[in-house]
Amino acid sequence: MTHDHNLPTRRSARQEALLLTGTVGVGKTATADLLGDLLADRGVPHAVIDLDRLCQAWPAPYGDPFQHRLLLANLRAVAGNYRAAGAQRLVLAGVAENTAERNAYQEALGMPLRVCRLTADLATVHTRLRTRHETDHDTASLPWHLRRAEELHLVLEAAGISDITVDTTDLTPAQTASAVLEATHWTDATTTDGHI
Template sequence: MPIATFDTVLINGSVGTGKTTAADRLGGELERCGIPGAVIDVDWLRRSWPAPPGDPFRTTFALENMQAIASNFRRAGARVLVVATVVETLDQLQRNTAALASTRLLHVRLTATSDAVLPRLTRRHDDDEAALRWHTQRHPELARALDQAGFTDELRIDTTHKQPAEVVEEILATIVV
C-alpha cells in the first residue's frame, strides 16, 4: 500500500486557479490508493453572515472551524488532510498549520494567468455579475499578494494549461511513496 509522506496538503492560490477542484480530485486519488484522509474546503467553513467587524473574510471563524473539523477527521483515522484555502501570509500559513494539527504540511501553490482564470470564473459566476466582477478584480490583486508573501518549501504548479488530472498527478508524485 502507498504511504503518504505528508499529513496535510494545503492547496493555496488566487481565485480561479483550481484549488477546490484539485483538492476534491486529490482526495479521490488518495482514497483510491487506500490512504485514509479527508478533504476540507475552507470556503465552506467561513460561509456565514454577517462578517464580524474587522474580519471581512471570516479568517478567525474559519480557523476555529478548521481546528474542530481537522480534529474530528484525524480522530476518525484520516492520515492526510487535503485543504483548499487562500493563505496570504506566512503568519496565516503557520496559523493554518496549527489549526490543522499538522506535523508535516505540504504547501501547494497554484497559479494561473488572468486569461486562463477569466473563463473559469465566468463559468462559476455566470448568474451573478457582481460576484464575477469582484472575483475577476481580486485574482491579480491576490496573486500579487501571494507572490510577495515569502512562502518557501512549496510545490508551485501553474494550472494555466493543465487539466485537473495533471495537477493532481504532480501533487501525488510529491506526497505518495
C-alpha cells in the first residue's frame, strides 16, 4: 500500500505502544504490518517493530535460548530512535509470556504499553503453519512449530496479561487489523497539525 506523505499527519496527545501477542501462526506479524497501513492512512505517526527480528542472532547464550536480553537491548535503542523521529504509536509483534516480560518491554519502550492477544483455534493455527512451512528445507521446523503453538497457547492462557483479545479464527489479516484498531481507539482523539 502506498501513502501520500504530503498529507497532514495527526499528533496524539500521548505516545503509546501496542504489543500484538499470541501463539506462533496466529498472525501477529501480518496484523502488525496491516495495522501500520491503517494508521498511516489515518495520518497517525507510528512505527512497526517485529520483535523476532531484534533477537535473530546465533548462537543464543546459555540460559537465554530465545535471546530475550538481546531483544530488550535492541528494543530500547530502536524505540528511542522511533520516539525521537516523532512516532506517537509503536506497534509490536511478538510474545510476552508473563507480567515480568510485559513490564520489561514497557520499560525498554519508554512509553505505556497495552497488550492485544490474537487467538485462533489450534486447528486453524496448524493449518496456517503448514501453509507457511510448505517450502521449508528443514524438515524439523514444522513439527517444532506445531508443538510450540500448542505449548505457547497454554502458557498465554494461563498468563492472562492481555488488555484486548481478538479471535482471528474466521478473520482475514486485514479484518483482524481493523478489529484491533477499533479496539484500541487510537484514532478517536487525534488532531491534525501537519507535523510529525
